[in-house]
Amino acid sequence: MSSLGKWLSNMSLLIRPLLSVGLLVIASMGVALPQDGGPAAGAPFYANTAEKIPSAAVLTALGRELFADPALSASGKIACAGCHDPKHAFGPANDSPVQRAGRNGRLSGVRAVPSLKYAQNIPPFTEHFVDDEGDDSVDQGPAGGRTWDGRAASLHEQARLPLFSPLEMANTDADAVVRKVRQGRYAAQFRAAFGAAIFDDAAAAFKGISMALEAYQQSSAEFYPYSSKYDAYLRREAALSEQELRGLAAFIDPGKGNCARCHPAAARNGALPQFTDFGFAAIGVPRNRRIPVNADPHYFDLGLCGPLRTDLRSRLEYCGMFRTPTLRNVALRPVFFHNGVMHSLRDAVRFYAERDTQPQKWYPRGGDGSLAKFDDLPAAYLANVDRQAPFDRQAGDVSALSDADIDDIVAFLRTLTDGYLATVPTPPPAPSGSVPGSGR
Ligand code: HEC
Numbered sequence: 001m002s003s004l005g006k007w008l009s010n011m012s013l014l015i016r017p018l019l020s021v022g023l024l025v026i027a028s029m030g031v032a033l034p035q036d037g038g039p040a041a042g043a044p045f046y047a048n049t050a051e052k053i054p055s056a057a058v059l060t061a062l063g064r065e066l067f068a069d070p071a072l073s074a075s076g077k078i079a080c081a082g083c084h085d086p087k088h089a090f091g092p093a094n095d096s097p098v099q100r101a102g103r104n105g106r107l108s109g110v111r112a113v114p115s116l117k118y119a120q121n122i123p124p125f126t127e128h129f130v131d132d133e134g135d136d137s138v139d140q141g142p143a144g145g146r147t148w149d150g151r152a153a154s155l156h157e158q159a160r161l162p163l164f165s166p167l168e169m170a171n172t173d174a175d176a177v178v179r180k181v182r183q184g185r186y187a188a189q190f191r192a193a194f195g196a197a198i199f200d201d202a203a204a205a206f207k208g209i210s211m212a213l214e215a216y217q218q219s220s221a222e223f224y225p226y227s228s229k230y231d232a233y234l235r236r237e238a239a240l241s242e243q244e245l246r247g248l249a250a251f252i253d254p255g256k257g258n259c260a261r262c263h264p265a266a267a268r269n270g271a272l273p274q275f276t277d278f279g280f281a282a283i284g285v286p287r288n289r290r291i292p293v294n295a296d297p298h299y300f301d302l303g304l305c306g307p308l309r310t311d312l313r314s315r316l317e318y319c320g321m322f323r324t325p326t327l328r329n330v331a332l333r334p335v336f337f338h339n340g341v342m343h344s345l346r347d348a349v350r351f352y353a354e355r356d357t358q359p360q361k362w363y364p365r366g367g368d369g370s371l372a373k374f375d376d377l378p379a380a381y382l383a384n385v386d387r388q389a390p391f392d393r394q395a396g397d398v399s400a401l402s403d404a405d406i407d408d409i410v411a412f413l414r415t416l417t418d419g420y421l422a423t424v425p426t427p428p429p430a431p432s433g434s435v436p437g438s439g440r
């Protein structure tokens with residue numbers, strides 16, 4: 001790319017987030033989405049059954065209230081924010097692998113809480129993802145969708161899951177949710193937004209609730225501000241330290257971390273990187289015996305092929321695969337991977353280096369003393385585990401990453417935490433040289 005081209009694409013990096021807020025909300029209104037039944041059945045989900053159409057700003061403000069309100073749960077104890085803490089990039093605030101919630105507030109979940117930031121570009125789930133900005137002849141396999149197994153197609157569908165999941169907010173039906181909002185402290189705000197009669201039609205009111213939660217999660221200032229040090233670096237507004245630069249190089253290098261294979265780190269066509277290709281992979285993280293459901297030795301969370309997801313149960317080649325998460329704000333996480341089995345970022349990175357070269361550090365021994373490598377995956381599915389670099393080695397080989405490389409990558413990953421720009425009023429001089437390496 002010419003330097004003018006680069007400058008132009010960098011300009012559009014700045015503009016893009018501003019444009020997308022309102023557009024996403026409006027765009028989603030025209031799309032026919034799954035039905036909730038009720039008076040509007042047969043019409044597109046966002047067909048306007050309310051008196052008024054609120055502005056994106058009004059919806060966002062309402063959504064922020066709903067998100068933080070524990071009254072929305074059956075137990076009255078847990079808000080969305082109780083699991084998705086805004087101070088932790090909308091991920092978990094404590095180092096428990098799974099959170100407690102449900103009807104009585106005491107049922108344990110089965111998976112780690114994902115961050116809700118930078119989810120705005122996750123495509124709907126497909127089994128045959130073709131990256132339209134890359135080589136469009138390559139079918140990259142399953143990609144997209146919400147949750148660790150992609151089973152919620154859209155943010156809209158996703159909003160229903162926690163509200164009704166017995167392990168999360170445990171409401172029995174939409175009416176129960178509407179009743180709470182009607183009695184809540186923002187009922188007047190809700191009427192002002194959707195019309196005085198909105199609560200007379202429970203189905204329309206529930207749509208309003210879903211729309212507000214969605215609009216809030218699409219607010220760029222809170223959910224995708226692109227305000228990390230690395231973003232500033234890509235925009236030529238900050239310099240990375242020597243160590244951070246070494247970490248970036250090791251992260252991208254196919255002979256070292258090869259991380260960008262699944263967590264792309266380069267700006268492309270004016271868009272800042274998401275640090276996920278939205279694809280699914282089985283990387284074989286160890287079983288987490290601290291998750292209560294894992295007390296049953298026959299229970300396995302196999303991701304794409306079930307048991308939470310049910311439509312791909314016969315696709316055994318997908319067993320063990322989870323959606324590659326973004327690594328933006330990963331340094332704010334107290335637990336890592338779908339089962340929260342790791343508690344430090346350094347361990348999460350070290351796992352990539354040592355899974356194959358020193359598996360005894362990660363997996364337990366079975367009754368007969370042999371190493372139970374990939375102990376969270378039944379033997380029949382071992383062929384699904386990713387074996388490309390950095391996972392292309394044998395026990396006893398030299399790891400793809402040295403201890404120093406691991407430290408460097410951790411230092412680099414810390415540059416992906418939002419809020420850097422706000423804390424550094426005068427950025428250091430822009431680096432020379434080009435925008436670093438590409439993903440796949
Ligand atoms: C008890 C904890 C808990 C509560 C409360 C909760 N969530 Fe979640 N949330 C989770 C977990 C765990 C997952 C991952 C589920 C999975 O992979 O099956 C998740 C996944 C999500 C996702 C998908 C993220 C992704 O990466 O695809 C969204 C969006 C979401 N939650 C929004 C919400 C909203 C909105 C609320 C409130 C209405 C809420 N959550 C309440 C625990 C919770």
Ligand code: HEC
Nearest residue numbers: 257258259261262281322323324325336337338348352386
């Ligand atoms: C084959 C694709 C692939 C490659 C290569 C890869 N990752 Fe991942 N990464 C994933 C997937 C899939 C997960 C989620 C796996 C799970 O939870 O079971 C993940 C999860 C993570 C997490 C935990 C994030 C969270 O929210 O819990 C970190 C940290 C991470 N990767 C860092 C790296 C680093 C550093 C490298 C290079 C050394 C790397 N990844 C290479 C696919 C990949």
